[in-house]
Amino acid sequence: MSRVAAVDMGAGSGRVVVCDLVAGVPSLTEVSRFPNGPSLVDGRWTWDVETLHRSVADGLAHAVALGAGSCGIDTWAIDYGVVDRAGSLIGPVMAYRDDRHALGVDRARSALAWDRHYAITGIQHLQFNTAYQLAVDDRLRDDTSLLLVPDLLTFWLTGVRACDVTNASTTALVDPRTRAWSPEILSALALPAGAFLSLDEPGLVRGPCLDDRLRGLPLVGVATHDTASAFAGTxxxxxxxxxxxxxxxxxxxxxxxxxxxxxxxxxxxxxxxxxxxxxxxxxxxxxxxxxxxxxxxxxxxxxxxxxxxxxxxxxxxxxxxxxxxxxxxxxxxxxxxxxxxxxxxxxxxxxxxxxxxxxxxxxxxxxxxxxxxxxxxxxxxxxxxxxxxxxxxxxxxxxxxxxxxxxxxxxxxxxxPVEATALGNAVVQWMTTGVVxxxxxxxxxxxxxxxxxxxxxxxxxxxxxxxxxxxxx
Known part of the structure; x- marks a missing residue:
């Protein structure tokens, strides 16, 4: 089936788009749009991920009613949630624009020289890189899971914990040669290896959605970083x-x-x-x-x-x-x-x-x-x-x-196209199901x-x- 649902979220808004192939040409219909943006809570910029989860599920229910046969989620990069063994979110999901993340730069640089860090990951220096956020975050333990935002939403929809390699690669913790977490960097930054799940390549079916309204809709692990999806849709x-x-x-x-x-x-x-x-x-x-x-x-x-x-x-x-x-x-x-x-x-x-x-x-x-x-x-x-x-x-x-x-x-x-990100999301679903x-x-x-x-x-x-x-x- 070529009709699929692409959940595409940026830092300003999110939407659910039904993508189809009509006479061999991609066709897109936006079925849901909802606001997004960081909120200032107790002096820190955070994301309201619980509301995003509800908005995504509501949008997917509309897509299912229109005949979508699968779905995938892409979002912005870098930001993450920490989930405990029971599946509960520990603390807020911080927004990358919170200026206190810069406090982690010196701590990370003192643990691992920048030239070595870059030589491993090839990720540019941005003061809000995930590695710097984690350098001043004490929530991670071996019995927790680090889930980037699209993986967190996927977990809440399916109950499956997994990490996509495209979004993980933005964290400054992944070696692009091995397409896996760098043991050297995790060790240098004293990050518990047990909190980092093995990385999945795009194209794996994560599982069926559990919400009754979604009728077991399969959720495909697409290129969950929106830029990766946008490139795929170019x-x-x-x-x-x-x-x-x-x-x-x-x-x-x-x-x-x-x-x-x-x-x-x-x-x-x-x-x-x-x-x-x-x-x-x-x-x-x-x-x-x-x-x-x-x-x-x-x-x-x-x-x-x-x-x-x-x-x-x-x-x-x-x-x-x-x-x-x-x-x-x-x-x-x-x-x-x-x-x-x-x-x-x-x-x-x-x-x-x-x-x-x-x-x-x-x-x-x-x-x-x-x-x-x-x-x-x-x-x-x-x-x-x-x-x-x-x-x-x-x-x-x-x-x-x-x-x-x-x-x-x-x-x-x-x-x-304007909607390259939603199209790239759909492309991975079409490739997974054999449509292309x-x-x-x-x-x-x-x-x-x-x-x-x-x-x-x-x-x-x-x-x-x-x-x-x-x-x-």
């Missing part, structure tokens, strides 16, 4: 010439490889190595994507009592002067929730007029500059420059942004979707290079 025809950009709250730009390993060159660039389906490795750079757009819209909605539409904001941005101001979109001061035009103003180079259009244009131009820089760095790790950037996710619909990216990089941009024979076959079906758009360089790349130089600190 219509790449030649991975050796393509960069992939998953552009949402975060922007993750990189390429697929089956041979890449951490190197001094990748360490110098803070490149990350995450695991994907079919034995692939994603060689990536993280960039703060549409996060600041979302935060400014939140601030304006709080002031106005109504959420300003992104369409109106983009029209206003188009009326503003180009390259008036810019900033480092990855500035550490802009990571925590509560950002606004005022907080961005503290790191601004140049001057904007303060209008909402100028704020949006400045954010987008600064984002494009950083993405172009990252694309060039990734080309340096390849045997030759990659000529195409595939862009997936909601922001792939922003035509001016796609054209700016083509201009700034000098590369062809292939935009879409391979990842290549699935990608060729996605490439035929009518929403796919191409953009070619048309403006001056030199303008972008000069702007990048001007705003560099």
């Amino acid at each position: 219509p790449v025809d030649d991975r050796d010439r393509a960069l992939i950009l998953s552009l949402g709250t975060w922007a993750l730009i990189g390429f697929e490889s089956q041979t890449a390993v951490p190197s001094p060159e990748s360490m110098a660039l803070n490149v990350t190595h995450e695991l994907g389906i079919d034995g692939t490795i994603r060689v990536l750079r993280n960039v703060s994507g549409m996060w600041l757009i979302d935060e400014c819209r939140r601030a304006w909605a709080a002031a106005d009592g109504v959420d300003p539409s992104i369409q109106w904001l983009l029209l206003a941005a188009a009326e503003c002067a180009p390259f008036a101001a810019g900033f480092d979109i990855d500035d550490a001061s802009l990571v925590a929730p509560g950002q606004s035009p005022e907080t961005i103003g503290h790191v601004l180079v140049g001057e904007w007029d303060g209008s909402r259009g100028s704020v949006i244009r400045t954010i987008l131009e600064s984002l494009v500059v950083r993405l172009a820089q990252r694309a060039e760095e990734l080309d340096g790790l390849s045997t030759e420059p990659r000529s195409v950037i595939h862009v997936v996710g909601g922001a792939s619909r922003i035509e001016v942004l796609m054209q700016w990216l083509a201009d700034a990089t000098g590369k062809q941009v292939v935009a879409g 024979a391979s990842l290549g076959e699935a990608r060729s079906l996605i490439a035929a979707m009518p929403e796919i758009r191409e953009y070619h360089p048309a403006g001056s790349r030199q303008q972008w290079l000069r702007f990048a130089h001007r705003i560099a600190r």
